Amino acid sequence: TVLIVDFGSQFTQLIARRIREAGVFSEIVPFQSAEAAFKRINPKAVILSGGPASTGDIGSPRAPQIVFDAGVPVLGICYGQMAMCVQMGGVAESSDHREFGRAFVEIQKDSPLFEGLWAPGQRHQVWMSHGDRVISLPKGFEVFGKSEGSPFAIFGNVERKMYGIMFHPEVVHTPDGARLLQNFVHKIAGIEGDWTMRAYREHAVETIRKQVGKGKVICALSGGVDSSVAALLIHEAVGDQLTCILVDHGLMRKDEASGVVEMFRQHYNLPLILVDASDRFIGALEGESDPEKKRKTIGRLFIEVFEEEAEKLGGADFLAQGTLYPDVIESVSFTGGPSVTIKSHHNVGGLPERMNMQLVEPLRELFKDEVRALGRELGLPDSFIGRHPFPGPGLAIRCPGSITREKLEILREADAIYLDEIRKAGLYDAIWQAFAVLLPVQTVGVMGDGRTYEFVCALRAVTSVDGMTADFYHYDMAFLGAAATRIINEVRGINRVVYDVTSKPPGTIEWE
Numbered sequence: 001t002v003l004i005v006d007f008g009s010q011f012t013q014l015i016a017r018r019i020r021e022a023g024v025f026s027e028i029v030p031f032q033s034a035e036a037a038f039k040r041i042n043p044k045a046v047i048l049s050g051g052p053a054s055t056g057d058i059g060s061p062r063a064p065q066i067v068f069d070a071g072v073p074v075l076g077i078c079y080g081q082m083a084m085c086v087q088m089g090g091v092a093e094s095s096d097h098r099e100f101g102r103a104f105v106e107i108q109k110d111s112p113l114f115e116g117l118w119a120p121g122q123r124h125q126v127w128m129s130h131g132d133r134v135i136s137l138p139k140g141f142e143v144f145g146k147s148e149g150s151p152f153a154i155f156g157n158v159e160r161k162m163y164g165i166m167f168h169p170e171v172v173h174t175p176d177g178a179r180l181l182q183n184f185v186h187k188i189a190g191i192e193g194d195w196t197m198r199a200y201r202e203h204a205v206e207t208i209r210k211q212v213g214k215g216k217v218i219c220a221l222s223g224g225v226d227s228s229v230a231a232l233l234i235h236e237a238v239g240d241q242l243t244c245i246l247v248d249h250g251l252m253r254k255d256e257a258s259g260v261v262e263m264f265r266q267h268y269n270l271p272l273i274l275v276d277a278s279d280r281f282i283g284a285l286e287g288e289s290d291p292e293k294k295r296k297t298i299g300r301l302f303i304e305v306f307e308e309e310a311e312k313l314g315g316a317d318f319l320a321q322g323t324l325y326p327d328v329i330e331s332v333s334f335t336g337g338p339s340v341t342i343k344s345h346h347n348v349g350g351l352p353e354r355m356n357m358q359l360v361e362p363l364r365e366l367f368k369d370e371v372r373a374l375g376r377e378l379g380l381p382d383s384f385i386g387r388h389p390f391p392g393p394g395l396a397i398r399c400p401g402s403i404t405r406e407k408l409e410i411l412r413e414a415d416a417i418y419l420d421e422i423r424k425a426g427l428y429d430a431i432w433q434a435f436a437v438l439l440p441v442q443t444v445g446v447m448g449d450g451r452t453y454e455f456v457c458a459l460r461a462v463t464s465v466d467g468m469t470a471d472f473y474h475y476d477m478a479f480l481g482a483a484a485t486r487i488i489n490e491v492r493g494i495n496r497v498v499y500d501v502t503s504k505p506p507g508t509i510e511w512e
């Protein structure tokens with residue numbers, strides 16, 4: 001195991017990810033609890049992450065001394081490099097020459113860290129994000145490379161296997177960064193890269209068993225990849241101590257609820273309760289056109305329905321959630337700043353406290369594509385794993401203005417045709433997310449020889465890596481024309497189709 005000490009960098013999870021990609025298991029702990037973690041894990045190597053602090057600040061974080069005393073290889077990245085420097089007896093200060101973004105390091109001396117990768121005299125692109133720099137090195141340390149702003153951009157002590165780098169090897173903008181981290185874990189720390197998703201699965205199952213013991217777990221299954229993978233993993237760990245509840249709020253895509261239920265009951269024999277609460281949700285939403293109120297109503301009802309079902313089961317000790325790392329806005333306390341609510345995302349937040357349950361979140365450390373790999377490992381079919389994300393409030397936020405059953409029905413049909421066309425054209429996997437939106441606008445058209453006055457349907461498709469930013473998908477016009485024709489011909493109530501060419505930002509992916 002590699003222990004990653006988190007100083008609050010926004011990239012810490014990426015370090016873990018690169019280490020996993022190198023076939024090595026790692027664990028991230030906040031610096032405050034790193035000492036206990038070190039003793040518990042007995043890691044073969046330690047990586048100190050970057051962070052927003054400056055070593056000169058009063059009370060700025062440090063790594064526990066045991067990390068440097070134990071004789072294990074240590075790699076300090078960015079702030080981690082500074083912490084290593086001062087804790088080993090060197091001096092660092094904040095620098096006027098701040099380097100952010102793309103920079104170059106000039107290699108001055110061979111080092112095991114970049115053996116087989118970089119050689120003296122070469123320049124290599126790296127990604128910097130820091131304002132501190134080293135003034136004098138700790139005893140026994142030497143410099144291997146410099147950058148414009150830092151004469152000590154790469155330093156280390158070969159004998160003690162300690163290295164510090166000023167740049168971020170974990171981000172893609174440091175093209176050789178992943179291989180550099182591989183060097184560190186494979187060559188310097190001598191850890192074999194034999195860790196796989198299978199091993200992760202076993203580790204996760206073990207962890208769940210330890211946490212849950214003989215307790216009862218309930219899981220809100222949405223049919224999305226995340227909650228599905230979480231449910232399968234927990235089922236593997238504790239069998240029928242788990243019950244899944246799928247709340248059909250009547251805002252799902254066409255045939256969605258039944259399809260999901262069938263897959264889980266037939267292929268996995270997973271205890272699953274389907275609750276048809278569509279009347280309740282749609283009844284409460286009818287006439288509501290304020291986007292935030294729609295979301296809040298759905299969130300509140302979801303909790304109510306879920307709670308009622310859980311009570312029927314006699315309660316539970318744990319609530320399972322498919323929370324992924326990007327959903328986790330946590331990390332070390334001093335980094336937490338206020339962020340503006342753009343939309344109140346619907347999840348089952350609030351439930352655990354109310355029902356006095358603990359959370360089981362087996363995917364908390366993973367990124368979306370890793371969850372997909374884990375899903376494959378658990379035998380989920382590719383067609384299921386590759387599914388586009390679908391928001392919790394469902395079609396309600398794709399029907400701007402007031403919601404009626406009739407509108408939802410029209411939208412469901414149009415959406416199904418649109419997705420069918422996308423699949424037929426072989427475009428599904430190239431698109432991050434695609435869906436239809438039913439606008440609260442009617443326009444005049446002519447069909448046959450008659451006048452029509454019907455709704456406008458907007459089509460949306462975006463490419464994205466993580467949903468945080470997105471570009472609209474650049475379809476071939478012929479494709480759009482064909483999809484529009486089918487929708488207008490086959491769906492009663494729509495007589496016009498438009499395509500949304502807004503990126504995010506400034507738009508969001510959903511319309512509400």
Ligand code: XMP
Nearest residue numbers: 344345346389390391392393467508509510
């Ligand atoms: P936006 O519209 O914020 O969406 O650009 C980004 C991603 O999040 C999904 N989304 C949601 N997912 N509950 C969810 O589970 C929600 O309330 C919610 N709102 C948006 C959206 O589909 C896209 O993938």
